[in-house]
Amino acid sequence: MTIQGLAEAIEVNAKTVERWITQGKVPYRRHQYAVAAKLGVAVTTLWDDERAVDTSTDLSKAEIVTVYPHRHMVPSGLWREMYDRAKTRVDVLVYAGLWLSEDPQFHELLKSKVSANAQVRLLLGDPACDAVRQRGIDEGHRIMDGKIRNALMNYRPLLASHPDIGIRLHDATLYNSLFRADDEMLVNTHVYGIGAYLAPVLHLRRLPGGGLFDTYANSIEQTWGRARPVTDDDFTGA
Template sequence: MTVQGLAEAIDVNPKTVERWITQGKVPYRRHQYATATALKVDVTTLWDDSRTVESSADLSKAEIVAVYPHRHTVPPGLWREIYTRAQTRMDVLVYSGLFLSEDPLFHDLLKAKVEAGTEARILLGDPGCAAVRQRGVDEGHRIMDGKIRNALLHYRPLFASHPDIGFRLHDATLYNSIYRSDDEMLVNPHVYGIGAYLAPVFHLRRLPGGGLFDTYANSIEHTWENARQVTDRDITGA
């Protein structure tokens, strides 16, 4: 990023940015957080300030809206509620996310959002990959590939009717299922020995300089970049 680009991104004079670089001037706290957010790094990698460390930790805590002990205790409408608020992007990063694929209201929401210009990306596990097989073992069953194919069957009508909805398959080892809507997300950690529906869920909302939200959001981008397109064979297993 250029000096001019950063200055425009955080709404300061380019000469101010130059002084931070060439003269070692330390920005105001709000500009530190804004700069770290624009550069997608933790603020403490740019300025070594114990007060900044404490403030960054406090901001990360403030990004936690709510914590639910199990996925099944999340209010039933919250999944659709956060996606209803999406204006720019909505992402689903899971192995199967079968419960969401079975929801016809979520399908209607997906269609309405992409028709309004929102980017939608659904990332499911590659049914034949090692990570999917292992997750089935970790959860105490061996049917994760079948759950993914069922999810693909539910989504199949959208493939032709709404090709602008992005569907890809990944072979990543997931430590969380992530449901993102703009600057809001639900994170469902994966716990050895139990299904995701029994694991906790964190409701997060992004705050500039917080870092917690962006850590999970970045994992979506990395997984999307390395994922592949869905084929008919993935759905049928033939």
Template sequence: MAALAEAIGVDQKTVERWMTTGRTPYRRHRFAVASHLGIDETYLWPDALSREQVASASESEIITVYPHRWSVPRDAWGRLFAKAEREIGVLVYAGLFLSEDAGVQRIFAEKARAGVRVRILLGDPGSPQVTERGADEGVGDAMAAKIHNAMVLYRPLRAIDGVEFRLHRTVLYNSIYRADDELLVNTHVYGVTAPHAPVWHLRKVAGGDITNTYLDSFERVWEGATPLPGE
């Protein structure tokens, strides 16, 4: 408690009042506490912001909206992952385009060796969810084949400490590409293959809810996923 008070420049008794009486700190203090603890302000004080404030902050999280994944600049993926200092996350069924990108794989390897946690979630090729997605996109068994191809292409990366792979059996409504608190989210649209579906470029902003929604979704899928065979 004393350390927190010192870090944000307030008296220790002030922090005690926040914790024992339920008093809500001023906005500048809420932001300072959240930044110091690495926790979103709305998690600590869910009722501190009005709906209008949350909506405004959430709108500020949207950096760009691309009409199709193929319209995302090719180097945007590498630039996103190169920014990561704590966490890289990929949640896809196959995401074959990423596994085929030697530059991205090199970034993953370098980041893992530097202490960044790298987590990659692929669809279980034998799951009914993958079979259904293949049918929905009109590609049939090609979806499972793409996942097998991605697993082969990722083989060198799978041998690096700090890189974790799991298989999920989840109905995905979005593919998520994460670098710390910045995301590229590829929406899934029935009857449309992923390259032709829209992509949201998001960055977490204090008080916003959009990015946290996708980050929480990633964690839920990760918790229910299983390691790749042989790992």
């Protein structure tokens, strides 16, 4: 982004932006947050300002809508309501997420979103990778690969009828399952020795300059970038 482009985007003089860069001038806080939001980074990445640190911490706390001690305590309709509010982005990052793949209303919701030109991306674990095998052991079973293949089979008719729905397989070690709908997200933590349905869930809503939401969102982007497309062999287990 050019100096002029940034200045126009946040409605300040280009000379002002130039002084921030060349003379180390610290902007007013409102301009700090405007710049950070435009560039998609945390405000403290750009300026070491104690006021900004304190405010950024407060904003990160404010991004937490609520915390559920267990996933099964999340209101049953919240998942669909959150995704239904999405206009441009629907992301799911899980190992299997079998319960979601079994929900016909979720399938219909994905169809409507991709038909409205929203970006829809499903990230499931690669059934043959070490991370999936280890997660099954950590949860006290060895069937995670089977759960993923079941989820793939559940999604197969949906993907055949709506090829614009993106789906990839990853080999990442997940510390959370992430469910993003525009600037809302449910973060289902992973805890050793128990299934994800018993682990806590954070409901987040993004605020410019907060940083907490963007930390998890960046994880989705990085995992998607290194994941591989699904092949016919993945459905058959060959």
